[in-house]
Amino acid sequence: MSDVQEYIGDGLERFTEEIFEFLRIPSVSAKPAHNQDTRHAAEWLRAKLKDAGLEAEVMETPGHPIVIGEWRGAGADAPTILVYGHYDVQPPEPLDLWDSSPFEPEFRDRRLYARGSADDKGQLYLHVKAAEAHLKAGGGLPVNLIILAEGEEEVGSVNLVPFVEENRNRLACDAVIISDTAMFAPGLPSLLFSLRGLAYCEIHVEGPSSDLHSGVYGGPVVNPGMALAQILATLFADEGRIAIEGFYDDVLDWDDETRDAIRDLPFDEDDFSSGVGAVLAGGERGYSVPEKLWIRPTCEVNGLLSGYTGEGAKTVLPAKAMAKVSFRLVADQSPERVYDLVRAHVAKVTPPGVTSRVEELTGGMPWRAQLSDKLKAAATSALLKAFGAAPVLAGEGGSIPIVSDFERVLGAPALLVGFSLPGANLHAPNEWFPKENIEKGIRALAYLYEELG
Amino acid sequence: MSDVQEYIGDGLERFTEEIFEFLRIPSVSAKPAHNQDTRHAAEWLRAKLKDAGLEAEVMETPGHPIVIGEWRGAGADAPTILVYGHYDVQPPEPLDLWDSSPFEPEFRDRRLYARGSADDKGQLYLHVKAAEAHLKAGGGLPVNLIILAEGEEEVGSVNLVPFVEENRNRLACDAVIISDTAMFAPGLPSLLFSLRGLAYCEIHVEGPSSDLHSGVYGGPVVNPGMALAQILATLFADEGRIAIEGFYDDVLDWDDETRDAIRDLPFDEDDFSSGVGAVLAGGERGYSVPEKLWIRPTCEVNGLLSGYTGEGAKTVLPAKAMAKVSFRLVADQSPERVYDLVRAHVAKVTPPGVTSRVEELTGGMPWRAQLSDKLKAAATSALLKAFGAAPVLAGEGGSIPIVSDFERVLGAPALLVGFSLPGANLHAPNEWFPKENIEKGIRALAYLYEELG
Numbered sequence: 001m002s003d004v005q006e007y008i009g010d011g012l013e014r015f016t017e018e019i020f021e022f023l024r025i026p027s028v029s030a031k032p033a034h035n036q037d038t039r040h041a042a043e044w045l046r047a048k049l050k051d052a053g054l055e056a057e058v059m060e061t062p063g064h065p066i067v068i069g070e071w072r073g074a075g076a077d078a079p080t081i082l083v084y085g086h087y088d089v090q091p092p093e094p095l096d097l098w099d100s101s102p103f104e105p106e107f108r109d110r111r112l113y114a115r116g117s118a119d120d121k122g123q124l125y126l127h128v129k130a131a132e133a134h135l136k137a138g139g140g141l142p143v144n145l146i147i148l149a150e151g152e153e154e155v156g157s158v159n160l161v162p163f164v165e166e167n168r169n170r171l172a173c174d175a176v177i178i179s180d181t182a183m184f185a186p187g188l189p190s191l192l193f194s195l196r197g198l199a200y201c202e203i204h205v206e207g208p209s210s211d212l213h214s215g216v217y218g219g220p221v222v223n224p225g226m227a228l229a230q231i232l233a234t235l236f237a238d239e240g241r242i243a244i245e246g247f248y249d250d251v252l253d254w255d256d257e258t259r260d261a262i263r264d265l266p267f268d269e270d271d272f273s274s275g276v277g278a279v280l281a282g283g284e285r286g287y288s289v290p291e292k293l294w295i296r297p298t299c300e301v302n303g304l305l306s307g308y309t310g311e312g313a314k315t316v317l318p319a320k321a322m323a324k325v326s327f328r329l330v331a332d333q334s335p336e337r338v339y340d341l342v343r344a345h346v347a348k349v350t351p352p353g354v355t356s357r358v359e360e361l362t363g364g365m366p367w368r369a370q371l372s373d374k375l376k377a378a379a380t381s382a383l384l385k386a387f388g389a390a391p392v393l394a395g396e397g398g399s400i401p402i403v404s405d406f407e408r409v410l411g412a413p414a415l416l417v418g419f420s421l422p423g424a425n426l427h428a429p430n431e432w433f434p435k436e437n438i439e440k441g442i443r444a445l446a447y448l449y450e451e452l453g
Numbered sequence: 454m455s456d457v458q459e460y461i462g463d464g465l466e467r468f469t470e471e472i473f474e475f476l477r478i479p480s481v482s483a484k485p486a487h488n489q490d491t492r493h494a495a496e497w498l499r500a501k502l503k504d505a506g507l508e509a510e511v512m513e514t515p516g517h518p519i520v521i522g523e524w525r526g527a528g529a530d531a532p533t534i535l536v537y538g539h540y541d542v543q544p545p546e547p548l549d550l551w552d553s554s555p556f557e558p559e560f561r562d563r564r565l566y567a568r569g570s571a572d573d574k575g576q577l578y579l580h581v582k583a584a585e586a587h588l589k590a591g592g593g594l595p596v597n598l599i600i601l602a603e604g605e606e607e608v609g610s611v612n613l614v615p616f617v618e619e620n621r622n623r624l625a626c627d628a629v630i631i632s633d634t635a636m637f638a639p640g641l642p643s644l645l646f647s648l649r650g651l652a653y654c655e656i657h658v659e660g661p662s663s664d665l666h667s668g669v670y671g672g673p674v675v676n677p678g679m680a681l682a683q684i685l686a687t688l689f690a691d692e693g694r695i696a697i698e699g700f701y702d703d704v705l706d707w708d709d710e711t712r713d714a715i716r717d718l719p720f721d722e723d724d725f726s727s728g729v730g731a732v733l734a735g736g737e738r739g740y741s742v743p744e745k746l747w748i749r750p751t752c753e754v755n756g757l758l759s760g761y762t763g764e765g766a767k768t769v770l771p772a773k774a775m776a777k778v779s780f781r782l783v784a785d786q787s788p789e790r791v792y793d794l795v796r797a798h799v800a801k802v803t804p805p806g807v808t809s810r811v812e813e814l815t816g817g818m819p820w821r822a823q824l825s826d827k828l829k830a831a832a833t834s835a836l837l838k839a840f841g842a843a844p845v846l847a848g849e850g851g852s853i854p855i856v857s858d859f860e861r862v863l864g865a866p867a868l869l870v871g872f873s874l875p876g877a878n879l880h881a882p883n884e885w886f887p888k889e890n891i892e893k894g895i896r897a898l899a900y901l902y903e904e905l906g
Contacts, residue, residue, distance in 0.1 A: 030763075030764065030765035030766075030767065031763075031764075031765075090767060091761070091763065091765075091767060093761070093763070094664075097663060097664075155765055155766065156766065182669075196668055198668070198768070200766040200768065207731050208729040208730050208731040209729065209730025209731070210550060210730070210878070210881055210882060210883070211547075211550075211880070211881040211882065212729060212880075212881055213850075213851060213878075213879040213880040213881060214751075214753045214755060214779060214781070214880075215649055215651070215781055215849075215850045215851030215852050216635075216746070216849075216850045216851045216875075216879055217729060217746070217850065218746070218751040218753050218781050218850060219735060219736040219742075219745030219746050219749060219751045219781075219850065220725075220733040220734075220735050220736045220742045220745045220746065221729055221731050221733065221735050222731065222732075222734050222735040223735070223753050223754050225685075225753075225754030225755070225756070225757050225776070226685060226688070226689065226752070226753070226754045228682070228757070229681070229682040229683075229685035229686050229754065229757075229776075230682075230685075230686045230689070232678075232679060232682035232683075232686075233682050233683045233685075233686030233687075234686075235679070236679065236683070272673075276661040276662065276665060276670060276674055277661050277662025277663070278660050278661040278662070278674050278675065278806060278807070279675075279805065279806045280673040280674065280806070281673075281675050281804070281805035281806030282672060282673050282674050282675040282676070282806055283672040283673045289672075289673045292672030292673045293669070293670070293671070293672050293673065296672060298667075298671040298672050299679070300667045300671050300676050300678075300679070300770055301676050301678030301679045301682065301759060301760065301771070301774075302667060302678070302760050302761055302766075302767060302768060302769050302770070302771070303678070303759060303760035303761040303762045303767070303769070303771070304678050304681070304682075304757045304758060304759035304760065304762070304774060305757060305758060305762040306754060306756060306757035307754065307755050307756035307757065307777065308544075308546070308755055308756040308777060309756045309757070309758040309775070309777070310483075310544070310546070311483065311484075312483035312484075312544075312608055312814070313483075313608065313609065313653040313755075313777070313779070313814040313815045314483070314543060314544060314755060314756070314777075314880065315651070315653065315755060315779060315851075315852075315880055316755050316756070316880055316881065317753055317755070318754070318755070318756070321754075321757060322762070323678070323682075324760065324761060324762070324766070324767075326667060326766070326768060328667070328668055328671050328672075351734070352732065352734035353731060353732045353733070353734030353735055354731070361765070361766040362766045396668075396669070397666075397668045397669045397670065397671060397672065398666060398668030398669045398768075399668050399768075422669075425663065425665075425666075426666040426669055427664070427665075427666040427667070427767065427768055427769050428663055428664040428665055428666060428769065429663060429664065430663070
């Protein structure tokens with residue numbers, strides 16, 4: 001094992017350069033204008049997997065391709081591990097709020113700033129380098145390894161589940177490992193016990209057949225922008241509860257033990273508050289901040305657009321208005337059921353004089369970890385070796401919808417072990433990844449492969 | 454007089470070509486990128502006023518210039534008439550909803566389509582040609598005439614009132630005539646008895662210091678987009694009333710006679726409804742549609758912007774949200790008082806966890822006509838001659854804030870006589886002006902100058 005760890009220490013500068021190269025490719029999956037970049041990222045990754053010593057190929061889907069790297073040399077008796085990650089990134093806009101170019105990685109203040117540094121290209125690549133260390137310096141990997149990277153995580157992973165289903169024999173494994181999350185705090189690694197799910201939709205309100213002069217027509221004509229605001233305002237009730245009928249029917253009330261464990265974590269609310277620059281007045285009364293983030297559902301406006309939004313005063317009565325609205329779901333909610341409830345609610349509260357419709361965009365199931373003792377012990381030992389601290393159990397407010405799907409299709413438990421940190425500006429300007437965790441993450445994953453072997 | 458009317462008939466084709474030329478200049482006052490075009494429109498107009506036989510000059514202001522044309526040849530005993538209009542136009546966006554280019558005038562279906570055709574370049578120019586007819590074919594004008602055209606009507610006329618105040622002696626007159634409004638119906642001219650005022654503001658809501666990942670942070674952080682929707686929703690109460698405390702304190706309850714006269718007009722609600730393509734479910738209960746349009750105040754969302762509004766599902770918790778919100782005011786409201794009430798209301802209803810602020814953009818006083826019998830008789834006679842129908846008294850939902858200011862500063866009554874038609878898409882795509890009213894409008898104004906002489 002020491003050769004493997006020595007290889008990591010010796011290669012760190014090159015590994016970092018390669019991460020920079022990966023991050024320079026603007027693989028924005030949501031924007032067709034970046035389709036060539038997204039493919040370039042896939043091809044680049046395939047080549048690097050091959051250089052690391054895995055067999056690698058780019059496999060087509062109806063959307064962005066999937067990259068597979070495989071090494072089967074550990075033998076039939078050794079466990080098989082499937083690593084999942086994604087090489088696509090969120091759109092970088094608004095660009096003017098970045099302190100450095102989103103696709104020109106830069107170290108500042110012991111952080112690596114770039115779109116995708118944490119979510120997820122940077123973290124995915126740690127696995128590639130951990131595998132390389134074993135293959136080049138350890139005489140092979142202690143496990144059979146499949147690294148699967150998709151290019152559509154940020155747009156709903158629509159082609160991944162069919163792909164996994166079609167390739168379920170090839171992808172058969174004993175555990176799925178995913179590094180697309182954060183540690184609980186600097187120096188304090190964590191294993192995830194839950195992820196929230198997602199139901200993301202657009203609410204469209206339409207009124208007059210074209211934009212009207214707000215003076216000449218204002219009064220008898222119902223304003224779609226105002227109607228949209230009225231519809232959105234009905235989504236919340238008192239005490240921070242979501243006011244959609246039936247919304248909480250499937251929400252699991254966690255046991256006191258878990259809730260106590262969450263409350264016992266060294267979660268600094270003041271630090272969180274100053275980190276986001278806001279007073280934490282949101283969410284349901286009666287829950288702590290980490291509970292609101294991990295085990296309670298939310299309703300968020302992700303975008304609003306209506307009428308004239310440029311400079312100056314255009315007196316227009318807009319023909320239409322749109323809101324992007326998403327819900328974070330918790331066990332045992334499902335996006336399908338939430339969409340149904342939202343549709344029924346919006347239909348009920350739409351004022352006369354306008355019409356509304358709800359369009360589903362993307363969704364994913366919430367997830368609860370079902371770790372075997374062996375998996376938990378291996379991960380605990382590996383993280384302890386790399387970080388000098390045993391991991392805490394923590395939840396995660398974000399969604400990785402594919403986690404539940406992997407477990408369902410492949411029948412293997414998922415282990416979520418990530419190396420980002422809270423406040424990493426995922427999906428926002430100035431996304432970053434802690435510089436020291438490039439090395440510690442690669443080391444931890446190399447230890448983890450060893451422990452699982 | 455017959456020479457004057459003959460001149461109009463003979464010159465109509467040239468007059469139309471000149472209107473087209475005027476409309477081709479994209480004098481969008483709200484956009485600094487069009488500053489050169491806006492000046493070009495002013496210079497072009499000055500030249501045409503000179504060609505028509507008036508002395509003309511372009512006068513600087515801190516913003517877009519003011520064009521003045523004058524003819525004082527009627528003598529000290531003849532009345533002096535000030536014509537006011539504006540040579541600037543609204544932004545043409547959204548461009549993809551225009552059936553022809555906004556700045557390439559085109560006749561279709563007996564209509565002249567172009568930005569500014571009705572509001573107000575097309576109508577302003579009718580005065581220039583009516584004056585020309587008298588000057589070239591009538592041996593002079595029967596009145597002393599001042600034509601004043603500003604380039605900032607669509608951005609709040611901020612420099613006009615100081616200009617009028619500074620030049621009050623030069624602009625002294627017996628009446629102000631403005632053609633920037635519509636006739637009640639095709640073939641049925643009208644004199645305006647009221648205009649609504651305006652208070653236009655932006656409501657800004659700010660939450661976290663930057664956009665956040667809606668999964669990682671959603672729950673304890675208050676969403677500015679949702680908070681904005683909640684604030685906007687509080688602006689309306691039951692029965693279509695505006696729920697801002699004190700908002701109706703200054704709203705005049707019109708006498709039964711006026712309300713009956715409004716209800717007696719041949720206003721076709723079904724036609725209005727199908728014209729705008731919407732069910733008329735808005736406004737206060739207990740008022741007819743024209744009452745809602747003319748003598749009752751409104752609150753409109755003119756624009757909404759927050760978060761991610763492009764294609765796809767970006768799971769962002771936006772740092773901020775903005776609404777453009779405007780109020781149409783009626784006698785005896787004032788924009789200053791309404792701004793104060795709005796500010797107090799928004800401060801009161803802003804939820805904890807976000808901050809809000811209200812920015813004033815532009816405002817104007819509402820107006821009620823105070824026509825002398827002589828002015829009314831002259832206008833009635835002129836319109837009867839040109840259209841074969843006596844004018845009805847009608848209100849107007851839009852605002853021409855300068856009307857009250859002219860009356861106040863110059864001490865002369867304003868006569869509002871316009872030749873556009875309902876449904877002319879002012880401030881919207883496909884603005885148009887009725888083709889036949891180019892001729893009838895010029896004729897009516899030529900008769901009007903005669904009657905006032």
